[in-house]
Structure formats: structure tokens, C-alpha cells
Amino acid sequence: MRSIALLCMLLLAGPALSADRTARQVFDQEIERNAVQAAVWGIPVVNYDLMRQEMLEKTPGKVGQVIYWGRPLDWRNQTLTPNPDALYFMVFFSTKDGPVVLDLPPAEEKASFNGNIVTAWQLPLEDAGLLGYDKGKGGKFVVLPPGYTDKLPDGFIPLQSEVYGGYMLFRSNLASHGDADVHASIDYGKKLKVYPLSAAANPPETVFSDVKDVLFDSTIRWDASFFDNLNRVVQEEPWISRDRVMIDQLKSIGIEKDKPFEPDRHTKSLLTKGIKEAEALLEAKYDAGLPPFFSEKSRWTFPAYPDLIKAMQSDFAEQDAYPVDHRGVAYSYAYIGIKRLGAGQFYAISIRDKDGNAFDGGKTYRLHVPGNVPVQQYWSVTAYDRQTHALIKNVARASRSSQIPELVKNGDGSVDLYFGPKAPKGKGTNWVPTDPKRQFELMFRAYGPTKEFFDKKWVLSDVVRVAAP
Template sequence: MRKRYLTAILASTALCAFVPAAHANDRAVLTQSQAEELARDAYIFGAAFVSNYRVFISLLLEGSPLMQGAGFNEFAHNREPFPPETADTTQRDTLFSLGIIDLRREPIVITVPDVPDGESYMLQMGDTSTETLPYISTLTTDNKAGDYVLVGPEYQGLLPADRFDGVITTRGQFIVMLGRTTLNDPNDLSAPHAIQDGMQMRPLSAILSTTPPPEVPEFDFLPWDAEKANGIGVFDYINMALAWHPPAISELPLMARFSKLGVVPGEPFPAEDYSPEIVAAIEDVIAEVNEAFEESTTSMGAMSGNWRWDVSDVSRFGTDYYRRSATAHKTIYPNAPDHAVYGQTYLDSEGNQLTGASGATLRFEAESFPPTQDFWSLTLYDAETTAMYPNPAERYKVGSKTEGLSFAEDGSLTLSIQHEEPTDPEQRSNWLPAPEGDIYLVLRLYGAEPEVLEGNWAPPPIMRR
């Protein structure tokens, strides 16, 4: 039988050749107001690339312990859940597997194993612009083993279509992978470890037994400097990152316009071409946009009662560059809602700040448990530390996988959220321990059912005791 071939997306980077580089005399004729307008638009377009680079360089180049010494195109499997005292609203639902994928030399093949019923995983990948690529997950593979090839913008070869279970193309040369494998039993990690052990990253040439392409030169990554990134120097980071992410055809006019300011992929930003007055004006614009990002992310997302509950897709942005950069500013790489929906609240049903001292209850009626294909969890956090609350009971969350919960005769479940241990045995079974001070709750639905995604289910209110 004749082998079929699938042509990958070809030479997207060639589009960069059409982006004109502006000269110093072009910038010399810019008025202050013109420079401010260009800087505002270019920064809104490029800020997400900088947010991505900050994560990228932290994980790979600054020796993050999460990477466990792994380099490009290697899985870094974290074998234990986050300790409860870890800040930044981490979770203990899954074990993380991280990776930084370099597609400059050739495509990378991601292999996943057969996964037993009741177990699950998802591999989320974000490109240089923070756009989420198609998932490789329990939902997309039906837990079957497979090989999935990730193809970057410079690849010009042919792929045997019947050799792979999926082809994912991207304009990004560097991809950040955030893998999560479900932790069903915190006392037995053998099942998620087996899934992690079955995951591989390999170059295409190793899979096809062909001669690998020539090695690509090492890249001189800019060291991260927070002060520089908050000033006009941010455009050096933007120019560097844009060289790893060729523009779409629809973006070429934007690139041509931004080049008048000096925003040109792969080129140093010519800050020295501007007067001190214009530099100060551009830096004021950057500060104003960052403040707007902060304000918009504070109010971002729909509300359901006093829950911030948004089932819209904030993992892919199209041409909404402001939303892309504002999202990356606060919550980089949000999940696609069909894979995970998160809700958060600091308030009870009457709008009062939740505290462990005052206590609260959350009741799920028998017919209104969170509808999921996988599972749900409710995790409690200390509002001061943004960490889970270390407690003698070692209970940091409750959910559909929690054993020993006490259900009422009508099938409902009432959770007790408070600092003091309940004396009633049933309430103790359903106790979510809290510090005395301010707290917040995060409800996570993994594999939400269509009724959630269609807006026909929302979390019940938190009732003050």
C-alpha cells in the first residue's frame, strides 16, 4: 500500500521577510504623541510574549526546582504533590509534568501511554504568545496510547500521516508544556507515576530512523531584569520573542507599523534613538497599560452570586491582543474550559469576607453536584499567604474523590468550612479545616460536562454560620 504523506505548515517565518525594518531617521521624525501611540499598541500586542518569557526563563534558565535539571525537549516529572504551604494557589489534585520544547531543529514527537480506566491526565501546551495549543489528554485520546507530532514554523519536510495519531502545528519555536496527572489516592502514587513514566519526548528523526538535521546554534537569551521589563527595555524582550513567533499574514500590517518605533523581530530595540522626554513618555505609557491590565484582571470573568465563575474560553485569543496580554499578566496559560473550569470566591452569600473564625457551609443538593466527566475538588486557601492551610487532619480539599464524606438521607452533601474542629461526627466527616483569618475557596471541575460549559450549572452559595 502506498504510504500517505501529510505536508506540515511550511515556512511561516518567511513572512518575517516582509516586515520592514525602520531606520533611525524614521524614528527621529516621530512626535511624542506618535511615539506614545505606537508604544501603547506595540506593548499591548507584545506584553504576552514577555509574560511567557518570564515563565520560560524561570523554568529553564534560572534553574527552577520544578524542572529538576531537565533541558529542552525533556519531561520534568514532579513525583509529589505541592506541599500545602506552597504559595500562589497551587493544588494537590494532580502531579505536574513540565517541559520546554524547542522546535527550531525539527518536530518533536510526544508519546503517551495507555491509561487505565479511572485514571486521567492532560498535557497543556502554550506557545510564545501564550495561546494554548490543542491538548493531548484523556479527553482527546480516550486514554489510548499514541504518538503526537508537534511541528514548528520552520519545518519544511513531509510527515507520514499514518505514522502519527495527531499532528499539532504552531507558529511558536519554543513551547511551554504544563502536564497534569490525576492524583486519586495521596497515599499511593504508583498509578500517576506509571502514567508519567509512559510519557516521552523524542525528535522526529529518532522516530522515523532518519538522519537528524544539523544542530541549531545556541541562543543568547537575555537575562531577566524586572526593572528593565517595566521600562522601555521591555521592547528588547518583545523583539527577541517575536523572532520566535512569525506573524500571521493578518498581522503583517501591524508589524510594519510597529517597526517605525523600532519593534522589529530579532533586533535590539533602539532606545538610544529617542530623546529623554520621549523615553519618559513611552515608560509612562507602559506603566499605564500595566495598571489597566491589573484593573481588568481584577474584574475579569463572569460572576455567579459571589463566585467568580467564567466558563468562556480564555485559553485562545485570536486577534484580541489586549485580552491576551491582560490574561497573561495575571493568570498565564489558563485551561480550555472543556478540560478544566475554576471558580473562586472570598465571600459568603451576603457578601461578607469568608473567615475561618466565623465559619461557613457549602451544600450540594443531590441533583446538583458539579457535573464532570472526570472529577471535582474544593480547595481552601489562606488569603494572607495564598497557600493551603496546613492542619493536623491533613485535609486541604474535599471533592468527588474524597473518601469518608457523610451524605444526608436525601443524597445532599453539606461541607463545614471553619477553624474549630466540629464536635458532631457527621460535620467532622465533612470538615474543611481553615485558619482563623481570611480565607478563599477554589472549586475546580476537570472535564466539565456540557451543561457547565453552556452556563446551566454554577456553584451554590456559601452560607455563613
């Protein structure tokens, strides 16, 4: 009799247990799925916060101060696709205590800069410098906190931000990589000033810290720590109206404003699965290729999806467009936002050779750069690690540039560049080393591109594989 009673109890409990088990699976799937979406949506601010935390944890620099690299960037700078042919100055700012002034110097006879000012979301506020808003005149750019309505004093350039945090990237241009030109570029960069608007009548001295010897690694961490960075910014910044749909999705993974983010072991395992799925998704989209630039079959592509470029230049104001997925891809391999892409600078990316094969660091390749490149400033080509999108570690140099006096030119003014683990015989000056154990990718930079560049009257050749030296 007891056996029959027990059997009846188990039969009655069975469906409930099965339902509970199914519900748990469904809720776990929700967390994992929302973690993927949160990663794709939040990668611009995580990218920003990783750089900021590297500054705070590894350098003397603080928010409102300037860190700079006192030589052309080498592999110790592990930011995403940086330019090793300019002197980098970077300042992180916060307007929680009021507007912040970025007082930028005018161009000089042998000195100029290209600058970009962005929010914590890396939404471009303005481009500055020789080909920026100020056209080389310099200016006092003022980043305003959300909701700021006070009138500014005459002579200040207002930049209204949706959030409190942000940063500026100031590239002090180089005449060459020679010591004298590097020192001149540093001296010029140190003419920029950062101070609160409230102290404009008597600005304090701007603090500069040289971080050239710091291993500055802000590459994306594809693990559960990604969500710690995301939570930090969510706690600091106000919600932007267009992003309020994410409030509940983030809550489901444990990120909620004014509450601690303390996922248990099980939730952390789901977040780890989610971030790995996001990594695979973004990588697959990047590997599928961006739209070609120079021709329909060119292996050189736009630096980002055209709809994203358009949306960022309009401050995401279009009613029927919000390319969050494309933004997620872009900030998985790059950082900074450019207000007027093509005015001061333009980039083209190549991840495959002419035959459509991925670049192999153990093989040798040649890039033919036709003469008379239509730029007002300079052009360069940089090799990056294909997986991390940062400069290839432990190599002597990362790029070749038209600023290099010793660059060997052909009789018609064109240049042949080589990429591979060893320099072809007699080609060392025009060679960029690669890691034979890793794949790589290339970025072509045009600073001050002219109309001829965008009319495609000048076309950059595809990269071809050549016999090993």
C-alpha cells in the same frame, strides 16, 4: 542696545523651545501608551517566557526535557492558578531544528491524564488524554514548525504551529493524595516521551527532573523587566500575520527584531509607567467580573470571556474578531490554552461572596457544594492569592477535592467547605486556610463535566460569609 538684541533673540527662540518641549512630551506619551498596548497584547508570551526562564534558571530542566512536581502542588509553585489536585508534568519544546514528538501514554485501569499542548502564544494546538483528541488511547502528537509541508509517517498526529516554541502541560490524575497513589501517578507520568521526529526510529531517553522543592515563581512582573521577556520572544519567533500591526508599536518602545533592546534610563521610566498602567487596566477589567455561569446573578463566572474562548478554539481564524484585550485579561490570572473547554475540563471563578464583597483572608466563608456533582472524574475548589493569582504562600494546603477520602459529606451527599484563617471547630478536614492579611479568590474545577453540568441542572451555590470560629 545689547539688552534689546538679547531680548529679540529670546523672543525668536521661545516658540521653538516651546515646540521642542511639547514634541518631547508627545513622544513620551507615545512610548508610554504603546507600552500599555504592548503589555496587553504580549502578556501570553511573557507569561510563557516567565515559566520557561524559571525552569532554565532554577531547575536542571532544559527545553525538550520534562520537569514535574513529585507531589500535589503547594505554594512553592507560584504559577498562575494551577491545580493542586493533580501531578504536574511540563515540557517546553522548540521546533527550530525540526518537528517535535510528544509521545503520550494510553490510559490504564487506574491511571489517566489530562493534557494541553500550546504554542508560545498559549494558543491551543490540541487537548490530549482521557477526554482529549485521543480519547484515552494515547498517541504520538507531532508539533510542526511554521511552513512545514513534509508528509508524516503513519501513526503520527500533526499539530501545525504558527511559531517555533511552545509547551505541554500533562496532568497525571490522582486517585487520592495518599503516598501510594502519588507514586503511581508519577510512574504513569514518566511513561510520556519527548523526542525529535528525526529520531523517531530510535528515540533517546526522555529526561525527567523533579522540581517539587523549587520556589518556582512565574507570576507576572509588573515592572520594566516585562519588556525584556517580551523582547526575548519577539527575537525568537516569526511574526504572525495578524500581529504585524504591532511591529511599529514595539519599535517605538525599543523592541525591534534583530536589534538589541537597550532602553535608556528615561525610556525605562516610561516603560515602567506603561506597565503599571497596564496592570491597573487589566486588574480593573478582571475586578469588574467575567460573565456569570450558573445563573444571571451567580457569583461563579466563566473562566474567561466567551468571545475569547470561541476565538481560541478557532485559532483566531474569525475575520471580524480578535479579542486581544480579553486575552490580556485572561493571561494576567491564568496560563495554558484549552482547545475544547468543557470536554475534558471546565473551570468557574469566584472573586466575591454572595453579597458582592471581595473575599477577605481574615474572615471565614462557607461554600455549599450540592451532591451528585455531574462530573466523570472529579471536582475541586482551590483558593488563590487575589493579587498574584498564585497559590497562597505559606499555607498547609490550597484546596479540597472529591478525591480526598476523608472529606466529610452531609447526609444528602453534599459537602460544606470552609475558607478562612482558622478552621471552624470540627471542620478541619473540609477547611482551606487563607492569609488574614490578603484577599483571595476561588476556582471550581470540573474534570469530565457532563451535559447536566452545562444544562445548569446542577448549580453551585454562592459563597457566604459566616461567623469566625
